Amino acid sequence: MSTKIMLFVLLLTNIYAARSQDKKYAIRTIAFYNLENLFDTINDPTINDEASPMMELKYNRSAVYWDKIEKLASTIAQIGLEKSKTSPAIIGVAEVENRSVLEDLVKSKHLLKNNYGIIHYDSPDKRGIDVALLYQKKYFNPVFHEVFNPNIYRGNRKVFTRDQLLVSGYLDDEFIHLIVNHWPSRSGGEAKSRPLREKAAYQNVKIIKKIREKDADAKIILMGDFNDDPINASFKKVLKPKRKKKNVGKNDLYNPYENMYRKGFNTLAYRDNLNLFDMLLISAGLVDGGEKDFSSYKMFQAKIFNKRFLSDSKGKYKGYPFRSFSNGGYTGGYSDHYPVYIYLIREEL
Template sequence: MKNILLIQTLPFLLPLALISQKTKTYQVRTIAFYNVENLFDTINDPNTYDDDRTPLGKDKWTKKHYEEKIRKIARVLSEIGYDKAHTSPDVIGIAEIENREVLTDLINDPYLIDKNYGIIHFDSPDLRGVDVAFLYKKDIFVPMSFKNYELVLYDEDGYRDFTRDQLLISGFFDNEEMHFIVNHWPSRRGGEEKSRPKREAAARLNKKITDSLIKINPKAKIISMGDLNDDPVDSSLKKILKTESNIDSVTAGSIYNPMEKMTRKGLGSLAYHDNWNLFDQIFFTGELLNEEKSSYKFWKAGIFNKDYLILHKGKYKGYPYRTYAGGQYAGGYSDHFPVYIYLIKEVE
């Protein structure tokens, strides 16, 4: 289903008797990212540390819990979009899924099955088996190539620190060439300062991928999304990726991050110790700020924090309504809110 936006433009400075109405029609597409908080199946994988998320594990992760989680995540995804018809996003970056099988269950849930989503996924070297993935509506996006890029890190003792890949997908979005990068950067375990070099390394890998695409096509439209475990104002984004928050400052090849203005207003996608962070972000090359009417450009960004995704009582009142809290099954959705951007273009 196409999302169509009608905007009336009026020449307000003319005398009232001379005003003529002109209607412009726009097509709106939705790009979303969601960290779904440990979407694991119930099967014990001997090659990963997934024991907690099994029926006999610490979390007592049963088939009932798993099916409830699938249904709830599917509902959330089905409701992210411009119009009120619950068309769902046209492409979705996903973090914290265990394998392709959980994605298959997700897109076949009644909330999503009629959306005709395709899946792009690689198993990452993460020790817990946590991966990123990409979902796309087959009638809107046609993938031409995809590749996972390993982020090679070592701890202070020289041992390999296995973490999530970065996933690059290139293809045609409504016949317009576009590239997507899905990220889940290293956590802040051990403290923000101590773990910062790992996220800066992730930013350098992201920049390397972006620069390689721009070298081939200086006008490449590249959208990067993910749980970065850093805020838009942190060094990984401002010093390494050199993201801009002012549209007027964006030049050819530079990166615009609409989330920076949100975080400066105190908005966030997750909460910890009564502080909000905006770790979940979507940013993109300046080509998506163009004024060309016949191609897609950025319109607006947002955090999908509907009332049912928020905990309304207890110690964590106001936080995202998560699956587990305090080591106990809470029956919520995720410890993160999804984020999204709208792309828009004028149509006949």
Template sequence: MRIPFFKKKAKKQRYTIAFYNLENLFDPERNKNTLDRDYTPTGIKKWTVERYQRKLAKLSKTITRIGEEKHPYPPVLIGVAEAENNSVLQALVDTDPMEDLDYGFIHFDSPDERGIDTGLIYRKKFFKVLHSEPLALMVNNAGGIRDTTRDILYVKGELNKELVHIFVNHWPSRRDGDVETEYKRVIAAEEIIQNIESIKLQELDPNIIVMGDFNDDPSSKSIQVLKEGASLFNAMETLHIPDSRGTSVYGGKWNMFDQVLISNSFLNYEKNTHSFDTAGIFDHKSLKEKKGKYKGTPYRTFVSHRYMGGYSDHFPVYTVFTFNS
């Protein structure tokens, strides 16, 4: 029986936005300007063309599946960390199955000594880039010398013709101690807050997405400063269970360093706008160690210098939005 037109329900238009730390996506070529010698065929990790192509194939397949348990279509936006250069991101989007989906990307070389940067991958069909730039993160080490860390990638664009502002992050690491380096990540939070305040001088209620590997958990000081200072909603906050769930593992505990925070404008319903629907960690069984003491943790490409052949030492995270047509 035909359903009367006035009783038909409009099909929901839903879109996935994700973030993924790619774990040292280097090409095998030596770059004299960065510390990438380990990731060459003659380096300690024996990073060959074959290993590189195998990693690209694994990452490409994973990216197109992020969030499939909540929404079956590939993400329209993917923030990434630990990409060496334009070359590796071009190779990634040219690898099946991403190649068929017409992905583009944005990347700038940062001052990071190892040459690992942030980037934004986007489906050209749904997202139009209006402006992009790297935001330098000016932090010093304890001795007063600048920490040449990753820039923050800022992108302004239209998602299904709705204006959005995106910040992709990979904040300073905890290598020298989480407490000792906390101030660096707080400075990163304050840098983003300052940029959002500038946007708010131009727009009444801007749509903001801040994603990245923050090297801090949702409860950490830096994330709380960011959340409160920029009036953001942390879609990842309730997903972190230190004893059993997160995006990476260190010292036997789960961290939730990978997060997506959004402005409150996405929590409202208005025609021709996007509304936040749900969030998740994409920890599919294919991305996990299958046995041994690390069973259930991310299936890594390397453990120290030992080649494991996995995907990444982080699980991706994602948010799903509904477009209110």
């Protein structure tokens, strides 16, 4: 290659790089956070809220409640702030007792200015814990929402577990669907409870099928505390998400958290086991496919919000998520789970 040609190619490369650097992007944070028993201090006779750590406290319930509200709100306000310059546009939450606690949360001084809307349904869970969706009204306009219960049975006995919340609406001017999950726990052991989560996963499959019957190219985000790791059967045999973006086909899901799990990252710890139960999965329409085409919203990064203040700094649980409740008392912590989030970005014209 002649010197003139080499110089010309170099010039074109530099022009392209300069133009790429000049591009501006809209950045929206989509998050999920298990709020660890966010219960109020009032006994509800219709549910077994007496079993919640909040109701088991003998003293200072009100002070504990408001301290927890402030800590959770402060945490949410920081998720994605580094790049999007604001708290999440949308955040799914789990382990909340009712709408009232969510109203207290979004009215906190840390979140009030961002004008969050709330979508919440009371679920049939015996303890009364629910999932919900919070959204900044200036970024997201919900037009439809519905709950689905997995209708899980153990023998002839119904398992009263959390609903799965579907919310559809416009992120700016792009139509997306979000499914918020909190699958059955591992109570009784992972193997014994495994079929319950597989059935919960199958309910997600049915919801996705219902969405795609009306919109074959739907942009879908699954989020939640799945009580399973990315390598468990509920994912590998039922949802079947892809681990690598290049392998994602039109009707596939992509799980960016599987590689994190395999590298040793976690969102919770229990009895010296590290797990990554909290995830966001996306459909093909939100995957850039390696083409770096951000003309519409695509996922840019997936992350775990595991800042140092969210981890226990001492004792036998040092390095674990700094939970709120332990041994019947309040620890002053945040949650026994780390939040997770993704950045969606698109080029601004």
